[in-house]
Amino acid sequence: MREPVEVLTHPALAGAAHGFLGRRGGVSTGLHAGLNVGWGSEDDPAATAENRARATAAVLPGARLTCAWQIHSPAVVTVTEPWTDDARPQADALVTDRPGVLLGILTADCAPVLFHDPHAGVIGAAHAGWKGALTGVTDATLAAMEALGACRDRIAAVVGPCIAQKSYEVDDGFERRFVEADPANARFFRAGRAGHAWFDLEGYVAERLRAAGVGTVAMLGEDTYAQADRFFSFRRATHRGEPGYGREISLIGLG
Numbered sequence: 001m002r003e004p005v006e007v008l009t010h011p012a013l014a015g016a017a018h019g020f021l022g023r024r025g026g027v028s029t030g031l032h033a034g035l036n037v038g039w040g041s042e043d044d045p046a047a048t049a050e051n052r053a054r055a056t057a058a059v060l061p062g063a064r065l066t067c068a069w070q071i072h073s074p075a076v077v078t079v080t081e082p083w084t085d086d087a088r089p090q091a092d093a094l095v096t097d098r099p100g101v102l103l104g105i106l107t108a109d110c111a112p113v114l115f116h117d118p119h120a121g122v123i124g125a126a127h128a129g130w131k132g133a134l135t136g137v138t139d140a141t142l143a144a145m146e147a148l149g150a151c152r153d154r155i156a157a158v159v160g161p162c163i164a165q166k167s168y169e170v171d172d173g174f175e176r177r178f179v180e181a182d183p184a185n186a187r188f189f190r191a192g193r194a195g196h197a198w199f200d201l202e203g204y205v206a207e208r209l210r211a212a213g214v215g216t217v218a219m220l221g222e223d224t225y226a227q228a229d230r231f232f233s234f235r236r237a238t239h240r241g242e243p244g245y246g247r248e249i250s251l252i253g254l255g
Contacts, residue, residue, distance in 0.1 A: 005035060005058040006230070012156040012218045015118035017060040017102075018252040020160035020220060022230040025058070026051040031244045036232065038106055038247030039085065052249075056102055060253040063102035067249075068094055070106060070127045074137040076144040079103065093126035093141040097148045102253035108234040109224050111162035111205045112250035113138060117150035123252045128159075128205045130174075134181060138208050156216040157209045160250045161231055164223035165190060165200035168235070172196065178204075224248075 005025030009018060026035030027050050032043040035051045056065045064082035068091040077089050079096040094103045095115075103125040105112045110129035116122075126132075126141045142152050170189075175197045178185040188204045189197040202219050209217045224231035237245035 005054055007058050008161070008220060008222070010158045010218055010220065012158055012216045013114055013116050013252065016116045016123055016252050017063075017255055018114050018116070019059040020112060020114070020222075020248075020250045021055055021058070022161065022227075022248050023232055023246060024230060025054060027054075028246065031237070031242055032246040034232075034246065035248065036246030037104075037249045038108075041246055042244050043246065055104075055249050055251065059251045060100075060102050060255060063100050063253050065102050065104050065251075066094065066096075067104040067106065068092065068127075072127075072129050072131040074132055074135045074140045076126075076137070076140045078144055078148065092128075092132045092137050093124060093144070095122065095124040095141060095144040095148060097122045097254070099254045102251055105250045106247040107160075107162065107224070107250065108232045108245055108247045109163040111201055112160040113141070113157055113205060113209070114160065114250055114252045115141060115145060115155055115157045116252065117145060117155045119154050120145075120149040120151065121254060122148045122150040123254060125250060125252050128201075130199070130201060133201065133205050133208065134178060138205065139212055142212055142214065152213045153215040155214050156218070157214045159202050159205050159209075159217075159219045161220055161222035161224050161248070162202050163225045163233065163235060164202065164221075165198050167223055167225035168199045168201060169196055170199045174199070
């Protein structure tokens with residue numbers, strides 16, 4: 001029997017077709033076993049294509065999956081028409097008000113964020129790794145949604161599966177970068193061994209959203225690093241000395 005695609009949802013986004021997907025329900029094998037959707041992952045392209053089709057069908061059947069070439073930036077693209085995978089722009093967030101377009105964000109420890117303003121009929125999806133989060137990818141996403149008629153106090157934003165603080169050790173140079181940007185960021189670091197700390201990426205991203213005036217902010221609280229059977233993780237693969245890793249996808253669309 002085929003394993004079903006695992007789709008995690010949140011009631012704050014109930015007005016839009018959406019899902020945070022992990023590795024369950026795919027056809028890839030080996031290091032990429034499961035629902036690997038990353039073209040850049042040295043997986044069998046036919047398996048990746050099938051996984052992407054399964055992911056789309058699990059969230060919004062018949063929709064056009066639209067993704068960006070993610071570069072850890074605050075760049076946002078407004079989608080008016082879907083593009084092919086080989087023509088995807090370099091960006092780390094997408095917004096749209098067009099029905100039938102399924103926005104997709106790929107991650108493997110970074111934080112995916114899905115957005116929805118049900119009154120305006122505007123959605124967004126952002127890839128918030130530490131670099132994009134620090135440089136304002138979520139703020140840029142909100143501004144792009146507002147340009148389409150959204151209002152941030154009506155927007156719901158949910159932070160999906162990502163590496164948790166207990167799994168995310170960083171050095172003091174990393175911590176210093178955040179604290180120099182805003183001394184209040186010290187609260188997202190817990191002291192560790194000498195010269196190191198533990199960083200709360202999920203909490204930081206959620207607080208950026210709250211500070212920006214988002215009406216509803218939620219977190220799924222799922223640690224990608226600690227759940228090898230459910231999620232891909234770049235850091236876990238690195239710690240294990242594995243030569244590759246898969247990517248999961250988070251999706252949102254308007255029916």
